[in-house]
Amino acid sequence: MNFELLFQLLLNGLIVGTLYGVVAMCFVLIYKSTQVVNFAQGEFLLIGAWVCYAFLVEFQMPFWLGFVFTLLFMMAFGIILQMVILRPMIGEPIISVIMVTIGLSIFFQAATKWIFGATTATYPQVFDTRTISLFGMQIETAYIMSFVISLVIMAAFYWFFKYSKLGLAMRATAFDQQVAQSLGISVKTVFAMSWAISALVSGVAGIVIGMVNGVSSGLSVIGIKVFPAVILGGLDSIIGAIVGGVIIGLLENGAEFVDGQYLHWGNLFSIAPFYVLIIILCIKPYGLFGTKDIERI
Amino acid sequence: EDSVFVGHLMDITGATGFIGKFYADGVRDALSYIKENGGIDGTPLEFESVDYAYKVPQAIANYKKWRSRNNMIAMQGWGTGDTEALISFVAKDEVPVYSASYSGHLTDPTGKNPKTAKPAPYNFFYGASYSDACRAMVQWAAEDWKKKGGEGKPVFSHIGDNHPYPNAPKEACAEYATELGFDVTSPVVVSMKPGDFKAQCLTLKEAGTDYGYLGNLGPSVVSLVKSCGTVGVDPTWLANIWAGDYETLKTIGDVDNYVFPVMTSFWTDEGVPGMELVRKISMESDKTGEQFRTHHYIRGICSVYYMKEAMEWAKENGGITGANIKQGMYARTDWVPKGLEGVCMPATWTAEDHRGINTVNIYSGEAHGGDVKVTKLETVTLPRRDDWLGY
Amino acid sequence: MAGFSMRPCGDFRTTYRQDTRIFDTTFVRNAAILGIVAVGLIPFVLDGYYVNLFIQISYFAIAALGLNILVGFTGQISLGHAAFFGFGAFASAWINNHTGIPVLLSIPLAGMATAAVGLLFGLPAARIKGLYLAIATLAAQFILEDFFARADWFTGGSYGAAANPINVFGYEIMDDFSFFYVSLFFLVIMYVLGSNLMRSRDGRAFVAVRDHYLSAEIMGINLTKYRLLSFAVSSFYAGIGGALYGHYLGYVSAEGFTILLSIQFLGMIIIGGLGSVKGALMGTVFMVLLPEVMETGVSALSVFDWANSTAVTDGLAYIKEMAIGLAIILFLIFEPDGLAHRWQQIRAYWKLYPFSY
Amino acid sequence: MSEPARKIETAPPLLSVNNIEVVYDDVILVLRGVSLDVPQGSIVTLLGPNGAGKSTTLKAISGLLKTEDGEVTRGEITFAGQPISNRYPEDIVRSGIFQVMEGRRIIEDMTCLENLRLGAYTRKDKGVKDDIDMVFDYFPRLRERTGLAGYLSGGEQQMLAIGRALMARPKMILLDEPSMGLSPLLVKEVFGIIEKINRDQGITMLIVEQNANFALKVADYGYIMESGKVVLDGTRDELLNNEDVKEFYLGGGSEDRKSFKNIKSYKRRKRWL
Amino acid sequence: MTSSDPILSINDVSLVFGGVRALSDVSFSVQKGELFSIIGPNGAGKTSMLNCISGRYHPTSGSVHFKGQDVTGLKPNARAELGVGRTFQNLALFGHMSVLDNIMVGRHHLLKNNFLTGPLYWFSGAQKEELEHRKFCEDVIDFLEISHIRKATAGTLSYGLRKRVELARAVALRPDLILLDEPMAGMNLEEKEDMARFIIDLNEEWGMSVVMIEHDMGVVMDISSRVMVLDFGRKIAAGLPEEVMANDHVKKAYLGEEDDEDDSVSGKVA
């Protein structure tokens, strides 16, 4: 058994996993406040990454400015999207809303390809993407940064939902829109806020991934990849999202180890998380940290 | 017949759209150039280009539609998956298909090689098969290893998705590599969709790969090479033809040792007589004539022109039907379409052997900070071994 | 209390039998039969293009009905329907290729095999609910897709498998014209069976489980059994649809059954109307015709000169995709309950007209 | 029972519903011309059989109809002089009307405390903490229930729902069957509290109730609805003395009440129309 | 009316949720043909008791015997087949089904057709069977006077109507023991009188044993044969209605002192 390789793979899994975790958190945010599973999550990342790219390359902005502009753009994007598309869906069956996000995903997938092309684009070296060596493993500084960012975002989200009034309102809205409205909560505002925050955070994640791997339409597959992460952690748990993300990251890399060294099946890397997902769900039907449905009658 | 109809399947928006667009533009421009300039010896040419997004069922549905509605005579295709799926259909319907799939499986028209699962009598492509191109590069690599003074056996790995296109040369090339004294590892599976491939790179590192065959293309290859760069893995990459071009290298940004095959002249090459026609064709979609074209674009033109000349032969020999076009493909040896001299390489198809081209130009590319440099390494001419026919 | 008796004045029912019919009135039933006959004339009137569209509609609609039984009627969202559809296609091809059982028989057999696989992947449904289950089915989707690409013995691996044409009494159904009738036959049979299921005991149990599983259980419904059963029935439909598809195309490719197709199936039933038998059909028609209409729209543009430069034609490929996404969005914004619901409202309106309130 | 109610006749109506018609789902007509007035500071009760449209009337006022595909198609609702028909529920809450919905509808996956804090969602002032204590004083048993509200018993949930309304400190509360599911002791308490709130805080109340005895005890004025129409209205005393009301809603005083056991035939359903 | 063999007997049932003791060592039995009422303050554990009987909750300790058989470990659906039907405090109808279908679901365990015979409707006897049972359901509908809403979607009905449909659904099960959780909540006097009549008929004419939770003391006093009082999960009294009402503890914890009444609804009423 090659421990060094295993160790490096797991380290890699940890780092990639936190990134999954951040994207997963964006999912959870939307879900927690609107009960909507956002199938366009991957496209949010993509849009964030492309827009930042455009600011940096087309408009030649310095990185910090482009970054801030991207965040502003993403926020506006989230709000406008909610106003135009999702607001009319308030009160409609959840599954219809989910289908709408699928429609959005199709739409943005094509739109970004059209506008930005199907080629992979590389960020200019504005930001230091040096690698540092950690335990004999090369690590991108950007990934380390994302690791820190994720922890910060996670803590912020946790506080937000537990203690802030808007956070409470979001949970109430998710539970029952009619009741929330009867309490004077503007479902529209709540939705707009959650989409805005989610879009913003997705944008950050998109930029981080883009800096390391380049931007291309393929980036949006992350949107599907984090499903297992979200579910493992529990759909409505912020901490669960991070833990789920890390587990998936570790699992992928662990599977690669087993596959590459022993089995040689070839695809364990991408398929193993799904087997594990089913097994874990059978043991813990609400993921690791998800709240149980109240089954009272 | 008052006109001939050619169906054109292209992938612009699908998984291979990144490169598919270049090739599709070549085919489209060539077809409309022919259409506007006299058709097939006076017979008007009709064509329809459909973006099937690299989806096999969509391709088959379109094929059926063209057969029933447009009386399609011949087809310009794209992917390995769809072309291989259509083998029996086109054989039965006698529709010659010129695809951009250089799968070796399409080169045995009669099933002469006992290993051939399905004879492919109506399939043609312009270029060396994926298998032959890989063999040529492996052959080059064997010498390169010696020249560099490498110790022991060099290690070779196939890297690609579990998908007809990357799979096509998998066994053939590994077999030849073993024959040449390589240590061949088990293939490393990397998705055709881009992502973070550091895990797979670590596997390559562990295996000690010296020469890695890249079976995928575009964004996926870019991700892989970049990921490997970050974990400090840099074997000599042997890319398949679709993964080797200026754009890809530029996107990777920083890479040495990137080897790939080429089948035509480059857009920037000077003093090639046939480039005049290529530039005219390019004006079809780019009035300025300034747009840079990749060699995939140019291969698209060659593919159309072989079809065009075979059709002209058919017209003189009993009318433009599928069966006659097929005969037309066998009518010449060391064949270069008129006006494309120096652009397309001399090709020979026979009724028993559809390996039109067995010569591979091997190039090497490197990129530093986005500046790309491409140099020619060698031209390898492979023997037409019978046991290599059809795979 | 208006609105509770939405049937024409003068239509008084005297027996319960009249009240449990699939079609409300004799008139509607006759209209439906007439409709089927009219559809049967399509190949004589319209060209191959439409025949082909109809065939697509039939195999997709069969599978969509299956998905609606699972999602719409039993309330278990599945993101893996395409994989079951694919399994049916491979299974039927395999059965026919390897045992020589005639295609017409291998299709239902493939349905059963798919039902078994569906049951297997449905097992977690005994414990998992809601979106968690939805994602578990997503796992099923990827696991099966991986299986298709890997199981050379069964699917031909990444190269796919050939599927023989249907053979009826020694006559090979090769062309769309005759395949049309085969698919019409299957469509009608499967829809009649589906309607009957939904108005009898087990169909009601499905809906009860969806609407309130806790009280359903107390009413004597075995939750585990029905959750699994709906997976099996749904996969059976998917299998039949898939098998038809395979034999129609003549070739089954491991790539054809992606998550995108699963999503398309979901789109069909959501747009058609969840929990409605005819909704599944309506939604399928919508989803099959949508890209065609977009395509036609786009090619209609080519009469303009500006629309013929490659820049624009390439753009149009994307515009077409975008338009499909947009059409789904717009449709759901304006018609979130689906076509079947609107249909009901239109009918209610006309029946009560002019006293529409 | 003789002390005259406050001078409600002269007070301008805080809420007035004017001949409204409500349609569900574009086709189902449920209210066919309902009018009622709720004077400032009064308690008005709305009685009627199941399915009469009482809850619908309340939802029309609070704007929650929208969420059920319902719509006010004719008529006007004005609150404090402003038209509010078909406005968004959150705006209506902000303007001072708070509805306690039928069937409690608490947020099950939150604690009592969080539910109460949500009641005060529209408030900007600092008094929220004190008001939470006030609610806990009204309903002491809620203080001890620290788990998720979904696990509370039915009655406890009802208390929480009323408490949550108080947290909003509205001008007017619409109560949909507040006594439903409460033990007799609590029913008394709740009505006591309702009255106290009305008296101490001057909050106007519109109460839909089935327990007509209690409702008419606290109410100043009452309306009776059937099949989407108001069929009878009057002051408390008028209604208490109406023969039909006595027979169908009050059961004719507690002494000569006939036993439920002895009702041998079903009531013919009384129609005022 | 009552015979002496118990149809239901509850032996020392306790139920604990985390820290909450919803039931502590409750025992009682219901005789065949009895109309047994459970009363008690809110949160006393009444609904939890019904849930233990119908199988939604499994007691932490103690046992439930139905018709002499130990059913403690059985699932709810198995108990339904043995003949336990119930209604719910918080409505639990199948909201998107018609009233008729809701009631037909009650017949589930009595129907024989299944997913194989159902689709072959006309040929497998499924139709015949459905229609037979439909007739029974119509009788229940007539009995409960809800024929005008037969085709309505259950979810759109008003609260009171839904309660009635729930009762109909439970009756359609043809249970030997029917559990009613506050069947009269949300009804006015007139409707309560009707409901009381239905329940008495179910008990006397249809021969069902009834366990009922109800807060309306008038109804409980008048129609039940025996009453049990729960408080904080404990049984604090049981017996004939008059006996129970006379119990001091019950008066205080549940009814509130009689003479306090006018004070609590003070002011103008006084």
Ligand SMILES: Nc1ncnc2c1ncn2[C@@H]1O[C@H](COP(=O)(O)OP(=O)(O)OP(=O)(O)O)[C@@H](O)[C@H]1O
């Ligand atoms: N969302 C809806 N869609 C269609 N019809 C509805 C809807 N909500 C209520 N109705 C109908 O409107 C009528 C009045 O209902 P409402 O709930 O207002 O009655 P209610 O007077 O509150 O009765 P209850 O005392 O039983 O609560 C009923 O016939 C009901 O079926």
Ligand SMILES: Nc1ncnc2c1ncn2[C@@H]1O[C@H](COP(=O)(O)OP(=O)(O)OP(=O)(O)O)[C@@H](O)[C@H]1O
């Ligand atoms: N599933 C559960 N989890 C946690 N606690 C529960 C659960 N079910 C009931 N309880 C608790 O058990 C106690 C008894 O509840 P139950 O519903 O049986 O009361 P009840 O007597 O029916 O009251 P009510 O008359 O108000 O309906 C309550 O304090 C409740 O919070």
Ligand SMILES: CC(C)C[C@H](N)C(=O)O
């Ligand atoms: C991947 C692509 C470049 C398509 C290629 N022609 C194939 O063989 O599939």
Ligand SMILES: [Mg+2]
């Ligand atoms: Mg009501």
Ligand SMILES: [Mg+2]
């Ligand atoms: Mg209770």
